Amino acid sequence: MAEIGHTAIGAWSGGRVMHFGEPLDDARLERLLRPGDDIHTVVTADVYAEGEADRFVGRATEGLPRDAYCLVSAVGHDFVNGVRQGSSGFPRFTNPSLRGEDGYRDYLVGALEASLERLGTDHVDLVLLHNPDRTGYTSEAVWRAMSDLRAEGLARMIGVAPGPANGFTLDLIGCVEAYGDEMDWAMIILNPFEPWPGTLALPAMERHGVKVLARVVDYGGIFHGDLPDEDALTPGDHRAYRPAGWVDAGRRRLEEVAPIAERHGLTPLQLAAQWTLAQTAVHAVVPTFIQEAGEGHKSVEDQRRDLATTPSEIVLTPDDIAEINRLGDNRGCMKLKGGTPGHAGEPMPDSWPLEPDLEQVAARWGIVPERDLVHLTG
Numbered sequence: 001m002a003e004i005g006h007t008a009i010g011a012w013s014g015g016r017v018m019h020f021g022e023p024l025d026d027a028r029l030e031r032l033l034r035p036g037d038d039i040h041t042v043v044t045a046d047v048y049a050e051g052e053a054d055r056f057v058g059r060a061t062e063g064l065p066r067d068a069y070c071l072v073s074a075v076g077h078d079f080v081n082g083v084r085q086g087s088s089g090f091p092r093f094t095n096p097s098l099r100g101e102d103g104y105r106d107y108l109v110g111a112l113e114a115s116l117e118r119l120g121t122d123h124v125d126l127v128l129l130h131n132p133d134r135t136g137y138t139s140e141a142v143w144r145a146m147s148d149l150r151a152e153g154l155a156r157m158i159g160v161a162p163g164p165a166n167g168f169t170l171d172l173i174g175c176v177e178a179y180g181d182e183m184d185w186a187m188i189i190l191n192p193f194e195p196w197p198g199t200l201a202l203p204a205m206e207r208h209g210v211k212v213l214a215r216v217v218d219y220g221g222i223f224h225g226d227l228p229d230e231d232a233l234t235p236g237d238h239r240a241y242r243p244a245g246w247v248d249a250g251r252r253r254l255e256e257v258a259p260i261a262e263r264h265g266l267t268p269l270q271l272a273a274q275w276t277l278a279q280t281a282v283h284a285v286v287p288t289f290i291q292e293a294g295e296g297h298k299s300v301e302d303q304r305r306d307l308a309t310t311p312s313e314i315v316l317t318p319d320d321i322a323e324i325n326r327l328g329d330n331r332g333c334m335k336l337k338g339g340t341p342g343h344a345g346e347p348m349p350d351s352w353p354l355e356p357d358l359e360q361v362a363a364r365w366g367i368v369p370e371r372d373l374v375h376l377t378g
Helices: 026-033 048-061 101-119 134-138 140-151 169-179 198-207 246-263 268-277 300-308 318-328 356-364
Strands: 041-043 070-075 124-130 155-161 185-189 211-215 282-286
Touching: 026 048, 026 300, 041 048, 041 282, 048 070, 048 101, 070 101, 101 124, 101 140, 124 140, 124 185, 134 169, 140 155, 155 169, 169 185, 169 198, 169 356, 185 198, 198 211, 246 268, 246 318, 268 282, 268 300, 268 318
Parallel strands: 041 070, 070 124, 124 155, 155 185, 185 211, 211 282
Antiparallel strands: none
């Protein structure tokens, strides 16, 4: 039976189910997603294109021995009974307008079974609670139901995937403190130019034995080394949400870390993967493969080869890592989601006030929310 490798492919790659760069045709995307000896772990989510990502992965894995690759799935957005709410997406299944806690188990079982049917398999290796709201992080009923998915053989392992934006630091730590004995993995945003706030949660992951799968390792394509100017991104590209100037700033930082990559014979993406894998509790990385629009850009196939040939052993020295940490420091660069001092108004599905239980989490881990979890505008 295969175990989750140090590198993984995300089904959101290729511009079809999430808009990054030019969309690939069906055959090319399925080849990109097909696990093999180079990369044998594929990550999907049922909500991506309302099941279409699962179907792509199902076709990509068709005919392969099931024990030769790993499937990671994420469930939690109710796109069957819920109504899409613009850029906020579909509601979480824990939304009280959809069901009470007595319906959580049936929803999660049904959602994963539907995903498995689309994937063409009888189990996933890891199922993640996808972008939970406050209830998802804290509800015993939710995590009892997640454990049932494993007990019933629908998944070998369970975990949590905060998001989709950056943040949820105290919520994730609190969730792991409460349910970490049952939890196997967590998927967070982490890369050399976005160490904050993800690294704040890593000591808790290590203490509770929760392995981390890091996404956005490519930093929106910066670490593929050929990101176009911001005004050249294709219309509707998801990277447009980033602050103005991020591409130029990222390029400058990339030039500064390039000598470190060159010393070790690493490509920019491999450098990002190596730095991320060197962090406490991180066991796997999953970038986005992006076919940038226009001529002269690296192909997604070359991006995959870059990732596939990333050494599993860390070749960066402590001095290398310290220098990358200095150059990549992004503390306070954005407003965070989840429970933070910066939340104003009523609780939202992805943002809520800093309640006393979260303040206690912060105190236990030496985090000062008013210093460590705020957007520094100065």
